[in-house]
Amino acid sequence: MSSFGLAASALVLYEFYTLHRLPPLCQYHPNTGGIQLNCYAVLTSPYSRVGPFPLDALAAAWFITNICLSLIVCLAPLTAARLALRALFAWRFVGIAVVPYLVYVELAVIRAICLYCTVMHAAIVVDFIVISYVLFSKRSRLRAVIMGPR
Template sequence: MLSRSINIAFVLLSIIGIILSSYLTYETLTATFNTGYCNINSYVNCGTVASSPYSRFFGIPVAILGLAWFALMLGLWMIKKEVTIYPWIIGVMFVGYLIYTEVELIHAICIYCTTAHIIALVMGYFVLKVSRL
């Protein structure tokens, strides 16, 4: 049986991911990233990332995919923790793609996106702890 603190930590990480992804979705859909305080310089620039052609994956804003993923992870954690390994692996592979895209193709990073990526990676600690693979 998992300790209460592990459950609380995973749920909090999921909720923070949902909040971040919701904010990113709003900014992406309203195209307001170009004026935000996230645009620190030419490399740390959310506007550059959000307005790039890579901000959509097969026409779907990446932020919406992140929002759906964090919600899925939270839902699965509440229902059957052991199966979270499968969407986590897919999510981490996608995070790898997104990091590559930001660094190598866009030549800019988004602080909010990077924070969501880190949260997804940290969630893996808990997912691996409950996985029976």
């Protein structure tokens, strides 16, 4: 799922912040009072940045780090894989902790949804579910191989 999240964040970074146009499938919709699909409202809101950094750039960095840690878990020797698996859980926990705030801002404050932001949020949630299964399920073969039997 991180690949989808990275693709969504990279597309927004390129289209909106480099080419200065809305990404595909995002239309500017005038506000009619309800929550709408309106990437423009989300991407231009004061909540779209942390300091000088667009949230999409931070998301891209999050997904790249996530992919790198996943590769270490799968390809590194057991000692490094164990450490990377724990780091991956902590990293994904940070991601899952931020998603409710971002969804709240979109729905309650901006009253608009960005399609690409939603893809990124979904990718983070699914990634957290996967790492939780790997670490905590007794049926997880990957956990058994890397962490040893419980």
